[in-house]
Amino acid sequence: MIQVIHRALDLMELIASEPERPKPLGELADRLGLNHGTCANILKTLVSRGYVEQQGVKKGYILGFKSYVLTGNDAYRxxxxxxxxxxxxxxxxxxxxxxxxxxxxxxxxxxxxxxxxxxxxxxxxxxxxxxxxxxxxxxxxxxxxxxxxxxxxxxxxxxxxxxxxxxxxxxxxxxxxxxxxxxxxxxxxxxxxxxxxxxxxxxxxxxxxxxxxxxxxxxxxxxxxxxxxxxxxxxxxxxxxxxxx
CATH class of the missing domain: 3.30.450.40 (GAF domain)
Structure with missing residues (x-):
């Protein structure tokens, strides 16, 4: 599997581990051992596709609407x-x-x-x-x-x-x-x-x-x-x- 796909899935799984707590870029990158720029680029793509949401510039990231649609989960918002x-x-x-x-x-x-x-x-x-x-x-x-x-x-x-x-x-x-x-x-x-x-x-x-x-x-x-x-x-x-x- 392409490495960037692994990284994107790792990010989504980490965000989903505490779905109601926004996680900042630095925390996500550090916990997964990713370069901050690489992590930011992957998150930008996930945000643009609706699988992740950014809660303001500094508050961090949570799962987006599309992530819940995939599983039929009503936990969004x-x-x-x-x-x-x-x-x-x-x-x-x-x-x-x-x-x-x-x-x-x-x-x-x-x-x-x-x-x-x-x-x-x-x-x-x-x-x-x-x-x-x-x-x-x-x-x-x-x-x-x-x-x-x-x-x-x-x-x-x-x-x-x-x-x-x-x-x-x-x-x-x-x-x-x-x-x-x-x-x-x-x-x-x-x-x-x-x-x-x-x-x-x-x-x-x-x-x-x-x-x-x-x-x-x-x-x-x-x-x-x-x-x-x-x-x-x-x-x-x-x-x-x-x-x-």
Missing amino acids: KDLMEASQQAMDHLTRLTNENCLLAILKDDQRLIVHRTFAEQDLQVRTAEEKPAYESASGRMLLAMLPTDLLERFIQKFGLPRPEIWPEILNQTDLYRALAQIRREEFALQTISHRHIVGLAVPIRKKGVVVASLSVYLPEYRYMATSKAQLVAYLQTAAETINANLA
């Missing part, structure tokens, strides 16, 4: 899941619709937990989806600090017209995201699939760390009280926020 599970179960019972808890990773909305309703016709969505293409992704973008939002737009551009028809230029995008931020609520209608998504923010110590959303067929949304759905979402979010505090 364990604190979020533990804080949200009961509230999401209750929200699904109240609405009888599928609920999602998601985070932002690069330009993707990533689902870290979901609950399923008992409807015959259910809305399903991919684990990863471009942020512009979902209510939860738009909520997460709207809550980014200004400098991070500007960096996101510079790197990934504007949404395609077929994805977000109301957005024709950068001014339109800033205006739409500002409205979501003010209202702390995002609504998206996927016309060609007749699906509606609603999302609210989740906070940990005042900082938005995730979004909570409900997706349902358009015909059920039209027959449901929007105000009631939003109230259910907001109540569940408040419970999760309190659990995370």
Whole structure:
């Protein structure tokens, strides 16, 4: 086996040995007897592929979303899941619709937990989806600090017209995201699939760390009280926020 593959696997195994403790570059390199530059390059590749996450410049590295997807393990962002599970179960019972808890990773909305309703016709969505293409992704973008939002737009551009028809230029995008931020609520209608998504923010110590959303067929949304759905979402979010505090 190629040596660099051995080293990459050694790094992932060492990071996984204490999955909730970020390990700095120096510790990883020293414990595995690697040159710091070599270790940094391998970690950079693992981070870019989503198998490892860097927790700030100095805090270190933890396993990324893709590592958990490979094994079907739901331990990713364990604190979020533990804080949200009961509230999401209750929200699904109240609405009888599928609920999602998601985070932002690069330009993707990533689902870290979901609950399923008992409807015959259910809305399903991919684990990863471009942020512009979902209510939860738009909520997460709207809550980014200004400098991070500007960096996101510079790197990934504007949404395609077929994805977000109301957005024709950068001014339109800033205006739409500002409205979501003010209202702390995002609504998206996927016309060609007749699906509606609603999302609210989740906070940990005042900082938005995730979004909570409900997706349902358009015909059920039209027959449901929007105000009631939003109230259910907001109540569940408040419970999760309190659990995370």
